[in-house]
Amino acid sequence: MARSRATRLSRPERAAPWRLALAGLLLALPLTLQALDAEAADASAAGEEIGSETTSSDAERPQGHYALPEEGDIVGQTSTIIAETSDTLLDIGRRHGIGYEEMRRANPEVNVWYPGEGTEIVIPSRFILPPGPREGVVVNVAEMRIYFFPEAKDGETRHVETYPVSVGRMDWKTPLGTTSITQMVKNPAWYPPQSIIKEHAEDGRGQLPSVVPAGPDNPLGSRKMRLNIPGYLIHGTNRPDGIGMRVTHGCIRMLPEDVEALFEKVGVGTQVRLINEPFKLGWSNGTLYVQAYPYLDEEDGTTVERITNALSQVDEEVKGLDYPVDYSRLRDVVEVPGGLPVALEYTAPPKHQQTPKTLYERLELIAAETETVNVQAAIALVKRS
Numbered sequence: 001m002a003r004s005r006a007t008r009l010s011r012p013e014r015a016a017p018w019r020l021a022l023a024g025l026l027l028a029l030p031l032t033l034q035a036l037d038a039e040a041a042d043a044s045a046a047g048e049e050i051g052s053e054t055t056s057s058d059a060e061r062p063q064g065h066y067a068l069p070e071e072g073d074i075v076g077q078t079s080t081i082i083a084e085t086s087d088t089l090l091d092i093g094r095r096h097g098i099g100y101e102e103m104r105r106a107n108p109e110v111n112v113w114y115p116g117e118g119t120e121i122v123i124p125s126r127f128i129l130p131p132g133p134r135e136g137v138v139v140n141v142a143e144m145r146i147y148f149f150p151e152a153k154d155g156e157t158r159h160v161e162t163y164p165v166s167v168g169r170m171d172w173k174t175p176l177g178t179t180s181i182t183q184m185v186k187n188p189a190w191y192p193p194q195s196i197i198k199e200h201a202e203d204g205r206g207q208l209p210s211v212v213p214a215g216p217d218n219p220l221g222s223r224k225m226r227l228n229i230p231g232y233l234i235h236g237t238n239r240p241d242g243i244g245m246r247v248t249h250g251c252i253r254m255l256p257e258d259v260e261a262l263f264e265k266v267g268v269g270t271q272v273r274l275i276n277e278p279f280k281l282g283w284s285n286g287t288l289y290v291q292a293y294p295y296l297d298e299e300d301g302t303t304v305e306r307i308t309n310a311l312s313q314v315d316e317e318v319k320g321l322d323y324p325v326d327y328s329r330l331r332d333v334v335e336v337p338g339g340l341p342v343a344l345e346y347t348a349p350p351k352h353q354q355t356p357k358t359l360y361e362r363l364e365l366i367a368a369e370t371e372t373v374n375v376q377a378a379i380a381l382v383k384r385s
Contacts, residue, residue, distance in 0.1 A: 062261075068134065068149075069284070073283055074341060075127055079123045079125065080120050080123065081120075082119070082120060083117060083118065083120075085117040087121075088112065089107060089121070090112065093164075093244070094255065097258075098123060098125060098164055099164030099165070099166075100245050102124050102164065103244070124340050127145070127162060127291070127341075129147065129160065129280075129282060131275075131277060133273075137262075138273045139234075139272065140276070141276050142296055144164060148266070165243065166242055166245050168251070173250060174252065175274060177229075177273075179229050179273075180228050180272055181267065182268060184223075185226075188223070188235075190211065191211050219237060220233070220235040221237045221238060222236050223263040224236070235254070235259065278294065279309070279310055280292070281313055281314065282341070288323065290314075291339065292339070303335060311330070324345060325346060
């Protein structure tokens with residue numbers, strides 16, 4: 001039976017000593033151990049990451065609209081298409097409702113501007129739903145994606161709509177917290193604040209006018225929704241190629257067609273929750289998945305701290321369950337976040353390539369292959385905890 005997500009903190013206040021030891025051990029896993037796991041992990045991932053939670057009703061819904069699962073936390077499916085001669089990765093992403101960084105992470109070996117005719121392109125449109133209440137609008141800035149949970153009409157199945165967005169760059173961070181929409185305007189004029197006027201001039205881009213009227217040169221696009229946070233909006237754009245990047249002055253920027261669709265379904269007073277969750281966990285058909293994204297800022301933690309945080313969340317999720325976690329796969333996802341849901345259930349390789357099944361057996365194997373970590377002491381520390 002699928003298990004719903006447990007409530008958890010984004011980052012533990014203080015890591016237990018055994019977690020730090022375990023995180024260090026995960027970082028120290030030798031390459032030989034990785035190689036032994038690779039075939040089994042790849043075979044498992046091939047079936048799981050291209051899995052589907054799409055129902056027959058989803059096929060009738062617009063792109064990016066999915067029925068909410070009765071149990072579990074995952075919607076959509078990862079698929080592949082074949083690029084045509086004139087395609088760019090951005091063109092393909094826009095056609096499938098996927099932003100720039102999402103497409104780039106899912107296709108790291110593909111040229112963004114010229115994928116090449118016949119190239120197989122991964123469409124990463126399978127999503128673990130963000131943690132917390134499934135209501136109103138939720139923006140996950142780490143994911144650069146917005147989720148809208150409309151209320152179902154009588155007799156209808158509840159669904160979710162999800163769209164790629166751009167968020168604030170390093171020096172103009174998108175704020176976090178719970179707010180609401182306070183104003184909605186079609187074809188808005190733009191009144192650039194003095195800070196942006198000054199930056200524009202200092203960058204050698206000329207003097208901005210005090211007001212930019214509605215039209216093709218307006219960076220707000222055709223719709224704006226003001227938030228109850230002074231100076232911040234959800235709005236469209238006249239530069240759609242930038243969707244899915246950290247390029248805004250803190251606002252949430254959407255594709256023209258997406259902002260117009262969302263505008264018709266929300267209203268003044270709609271709740272908007274702004275979160276920063278680079279590490280999402282979710283269940284589907286009894287399997288635990290992780291979906292990870294790069295941290296927005298380097299100060300958000302070292303690699304060891306991120307692995308420790310991941311261990312804490314996974315432990316909380318499987319607490320009380322007899323669930324075999326693949327710790328090396330978890331480590332890989334945290335170190336190189338690819339944005340695709342990855343199953344965390346340990347899958348045994350063929351008998352001639354089997355590796356130790358339990359964490360303790362794996363640690364003992366590491367002890368025999370490395371002298372850089374006091375594994376026996378770490379095992380004792382874990383057992384005592």
